[in-house]
Amino acid sequence: MFSKGNKDIQRLLVDSHSLSDLSSVIALLSWDQEVNMPSKGGAARAKQLATLSEIFHNKLISLKLPKVKTNNIYDLALIREMTKAKNRAKKIPTSLIKEFSETISLAQQDWQRAKKMNKFEVFAPSLKKVIKLKLQMAKLLKSKGQTLYDVMLDEFEPGLSETEISLVFNKIKIDLSKRVSELKVLTQNADKRIANKKFEVGTKVIFDMGYDLAAGRIDRSAHPFTTTFDRNDVRITTWENKRDFRPKLYATIHEAGHALYEQGLNPELDRLYLGEGGGLSGGVGMAMHESQSRLWENMIGRSEEFCNKYLSPETFKVVNVIKPSPVRVEADEVSYGLHIIIRFEIERELINGQIKVEDLPKIWREKYKKYLGIIPKNDAEGTLQDIHWAHGAFGYFPNYFLGSLIASQLLNTAKKQIDIYNFKLLREWLRKNIHQYGRIYTTKELLLKITGEDLNPRYFLDYIDQKFTKMYNLSK
DSSP, X not given: OOOTTOHHHHHHHHHHHHHHHHXXXXXXXXXXXXXXXXXXXXXXXXXXXXXXXXXXXXXXHTOOOOOOXXXXXXXXXXXXXXXXXXXXXXXXXXXXXXXXXXXXXXXXXXXXXXXXXXXXXXXXXXXXXXXXXXXXXXXXHOOTTOOHHHHXXXXXXXXXXXXXXXXXXXXXXXXXXXXXXXXXXXXXXXXXXXXXXXXXXHHHHHHHHTOOGGGEEEEEOSSOOEEEEETTEEEEEEOOOSSOHHHHHHHHHHHHHHHHHXXXXXXXXXXXXXXXXXXXOSSSOHHHHHHHHHIIIIIIXXXXXXXXXXXXXXXXXXXXXXXXXXXXXXXXXXXXXXXHHHHHHHHHHHHXXXXXXXXXXXXXXXXXXXXXXXXXXXXXXXXXXXXXXXXXXXXXXXXXXXXXXXXXXXXXXXXXXXXXXXXXXXXXXXXXXXXXXXXXXXXXXXXXXXXXXXXXXXXXHHHHHHHHHHHTTOOO
């Protein structure tokens, strides 16, 4: 692994451990804010997070980077990631980091309140502040040739640009819309009598997937998420839906897919920027991270083999009904990509100053009508449905659909080598090929290393076509 005889590398490892510990404490306070914190604790929690963010930022700026010649891929990756983190931190004043941390903490509380009240205007002032600060940071970080939105994308998937996303999304958008229209008719009413049947199998499923409950826990939150404090402390949350068993089941599987990635990291990467570091950071990038959750949630969790084992044979069609929903996390796997394309277009226009915060509910409704043929009935199931903007996570959404595309490409390779419905075999295949490496390789390098190809959206369309051709005995 790392060069043990190199004092500079060993010192950098110690510094990275310290930064990782601080980051994990920040993540713990953030997790508690969304899961356990009493409502009156919000203001104090925002101050606490701001203070810790200030300490973390200053420590990162003062980091001493070694100048060593090495061919060790782990040494090189450590230096690369720590250098990037320090250079990024040096460009942003500590006061701005502190203000942003406090602002997003308060914004998350305003978002929860607005969603309960079903009033976007309650959240709008906080959102404006978040965007203003996010733009300030992006301008400081912007490199030649980058757009402000590119800077935000880079935070979650290094090197990703809005031009690259546009090319991928535009390439698949027409084909995806066509399939949604066709499959909506084909699958209509398949879930009419069984959608609200009780299937309390979520915990058993994720246990069988290999989620280690001795190194994690399951709680309830307003929006399902995964948080990592350490490889041996990876927590997930889910939510309730008394009308339909599907949202809770698939949200639980989705988050467990993230958790398996974090729990599967090489122990040598513990407490490093190459592994855990607080939040959800162990993976190479969020596109690859989302590929893991989307693979387990949809390509395994909505398979005939899965339904026969955990639900019932008749549910195979039930969990694969293609019916455009106003809510992203309740969407079927085919129309889901259109939810992401909508958010990508809105985010890009919002960041580029083409639309105003006040116009978001109206624009949201217009785009849902255009792409999915439906109109959200209120703000709670419209522009308030996701917590990401309250987190300041502009640039995250595209990774969900990129994750679906990557997942189908990975699955195509995996099924040539193993029985993908044997959970243990699949988990170990993913751990061997992806999880263990943390950030040693980039997403592009890892995808090419595993599949022998760059990202190819065709695999996703083929996966959908093959699945529904078999399900409904269609002629090819």
